[in-house]
Amino acid sequence: MAAHQDRMAGSVEVCKRLFLGVALIVGAAAVLLLSDLRQRQATKDAGGGAEKQYRVAIFQIASRQILDDSVQGTIDGLAEEGLVQGRNLSVTRFNAEGDMVTANAIVQNILQGNFDLVATVSTPSLQTMANANRAGKLRHVFSVVTAPYGSGVGITGDKPGEHPEHLLGMGTFQPVRQVVQLARELYPDLKVAGTIINPGEACSQACLAMAQDECGKLGIDLLVAQVENSSGIYEAASSLAARGIEAFFIGGDNTVETSVESVFKAAVAARIPILAYAPDHVDAGALVGMGANYYEVGKAGGKLAGGVLTGRVKSSEYAIRDLMPRKLALNQQALAGLKAPWRIAPELLAQADILIDEQGHKTVRGGAAPVSTPALPAGKTWQLHMVSYSQSMMVEQWMRGFADACEKLGLRAGEDYQLTYRNAQGDMATANMMIDAAIDSQADILMTLTTPTLQAAVRKKPPMPVLFGLTANPLLAGAGKSDSEHLPGFTGISTMSDYEGMVVVIRECLPNARKIGTLYNPSEDNSVFNMEQMKEALAKAGLSMVTRATNEATEVPAAALALAGEDIDAICQVAGNLHDSSFPAIAQVARQLRKPLFAFVSGQALTGGAAIAVARDYEQGGRDHAALALRVMRGENPTAIPFAAISRTLIIVNTTHAAELGLALPPSLLQRADQVVDGKN
Incomplete structure (x- = not known):
């Protein structure tokens, strides 16, 4: 603000x-x-006169892919009407990041900003802007709105004149009926489904009414959980899963959409699929995503806005209409591990606009992805300097994912980019010198791995963009006040552990457990933070935590031995640079004393000695990091890119390690694990 x-x-x-x-x-x-x-x-037109300059505000309620796509479409639609940024058009973008207090302040700024027109995307941004602009001070074009007639802004019908003179746009009602029908097609025995809504949102109420109607026709019982804000979504989703639903329907609700990962977390634990009213959710693990091509919706809104500005469109002759350029996305990988026999028929696969196959490979059909993607500057080799505090399995996995993504994104090493990697070997003075070296060499992008190197970058405030990774809490590291309000030039991918998911796994394996032990490093903020968060998650489940502090690698074996000698039921080693690099010593003690060992790093279960890891997919984190770097290389301002978490979490089970540690593995866990290995390699 x-x-x-x-x-x-x-x-x-x-x-x-x-x-x-x-x-x-x-x-x-x-x-x-x-x-x-x-x-x-003013630039000159063909006739030699000064070309009229237009000022447009674009207001979105939050950072979501479909809204970002719509905004880009709006800008491209304006361009198709001859209104081009830098020539005869100035566009100012506003984003409330899901906060309604901020949204209300934004609309006042827009009204006082002498704009020629405001374009809004999403129902909440339409309502907030329209309610503040009832006097019609500013022309207003809306798009990406589920039900404009029920939004309470004075739109009474779909004929000319049945809307305020200054307010026009188009609806995009989600394909609710089609998604429900598709669910029955994929699983004919579907009897009970669930959905989550914020009852205060008109768009979600409209979608719910249609879903209830269609479910009633098909004999599906639709259970509903209500939330007032995003903090209650995980609990609501878990409660629906506990009531025996066989699928989640999600979409049309901005509160749920902005924290949809909480629904995915509950769905994965319950081994039930998600069917969404937006195509992009298949990237996070939904089985089906059907909805609008929101880039095309935004483009239509931009063309309408351009027509209003140039006089081509007369408000008195315009009728509010519904626009749904359908896009179908399917995720075959999401079929793995489901309790029920869901199946995607070959003929349906052939219809998909976006398809993720069993190996996770994504295919976009019908040409390029909808959002126009700027090319990299011709002839430039980007100098990427990556600095890691120490070497660990996490860093190795991250680097593999980064290299894999660069190749798949079409980035050519040595031509499009040159990567310089430095490892401080756990020494903070060395890390500081490596940051200085990147600054002195005038690197194009500085990429930090782990919290200490991010903290060093925060203190030095380099002149180039800083993209962090392998940092559990960038806010704690000083990189910002929130995911969207952060230091200029800084953004990145956070790796906060799934503490609640780990507690569920521990309870599943050790239902009578009372005390869980861990080591932590009091001089490492990240380690302390992870320890405190895990302690809090255990306490919520009625478990206590026993801790031992270590500051040096040489202290770890004795501390692990002392910890295992306590009256604890298992060791759950929280993530941190010292204990990630010293994990073999912890695993050796656990094996000698037959203490079940849980970890937050996948490699520590695959080959490191842990029985189970509830891990962020660090290879996926590296891929996310590469994609983020590409966005910056293509011209996006990192200051405007919110911090994001790794887009995938895994459960890894090693049956050999479990046997060595004396841990009996419940069949339910083996069935829902992402990976089960029966050896050390």
Whole structure:
């Protein structure tokens, strides 16, 4: 919010200077619109006259892929109408990041900003803007709205004149009936499904009513859980799973969409699929995603906005309509591990616009992905400097994922980018020198791995973009106040462990457990944070934690021996640089004393001695890191990119390690694990 106000203040000062310049040149007084000087300079049209300049505000309620796609489509739609940024158009983007207090402040800024038009994407942004603009001070075009007639903004029908003069746009009702029908097709015995909604959202109420109607026709019992905010979503999803639902239907609710990973977490634990009203959810693990091509929806909204600005579209002649350019996404990988025999028929696979196969390979059919992607600057080899605090299995997995993603993204090593990797070997002074070396060499992007190297970068504030990875809590490391409000030039991929998921696994394996032990490093913020979070998660489940502090690798074997000698039921080693690199010593003690050993790093279960790992997929984290770097290389401002978590979590079970540690593995866990290995290699 402060950033928007700072921009507005800066714009006021620029306009004062512009006013003076024009007055001196033409000798006439005028009231100038607030604008950036560079974007307000008039270019000449073919006839030699000054081309009219337009100012457009684009307001989205949160950072979500479908909304980002829609915004890009809006900008491209304006361009198709002849309104091009930097020539005759200035676009200012506003994002409330899901906060309604921020949203209300944003709309006031827009109303006071002397814009020619505001374009909103999503129902909440439509409602917030329209309610503040009831007097019609500003022309308003909306898109990505489920049910405009029920949104309470004065739209009464689908005929010309049945909407306010200043307000027009299009609806995009999610294909609720089609998704419900498809669920029955994929699993004919489906009897009970569940959905989560925020009852305060008109769009979710509209989707719920249609889902209930269609489920009733098909004999499916639809259970509903209500939430007021995102903090209650995981509990709501878990409660539905406990009530025996066989599938989740999600979509049309902005509260749920912004924290949809909580639904996925509950679904994975219950081994039931998610069927979504948005195609992009298959990337996170949904079985089916059917919905609009939101780039095309946004483009239609942009073309409409351009028509309004240029006079081509007359509001009195315009009828609100529904637009649904359908896109079907299917995920064959999501079939693995489901309790019920869901099946995707070959003929349906052939219809998919997006398909993820059993190995996780993604195919986008019908040409390129909808969002226009800028090319890399021609002839430039990007210098990427990656600095790690220490070497560990996590770092190795991350690097493998990074290299794999670069290849799949079409980035050519030595041509498109040059990667310089440095490892501080656990020494903070060395890490600081490596950050300095990256700055001195004028690297294009600095990529930090682990919390200590991010902290070093935060202190030094390098002039180049900083993209962090392998950091559980970037806010604790000083990189920002929230995922969206952070230091200029900083963004990245966080790796906060799935503490609650681990507690579920421990309870599943050791139902009578009372005490769980771990080592931590009091001088490492990340280690302390992970220990405290795990302790809190255990306490919620009625378990206590026993801890031992170590500061050096040489202290780990004795500390692990002392910990295992306590009256504990298992060791659950929290993540941290010291104990990740010293994990073999911990595993050796656990094996000698036959103490079940749980870990948060997949490699520690695969070959490191742990029986089970509830792990962020660190190879996927490396892939996410590479994709993030590509976005910056293509011109995105890292300051505007919110922090994001690794997009996948795994359960890894090693039956040989479990036997060595005296841990009996429940069949239920073996069935839902992502990977079960029966040896050390």
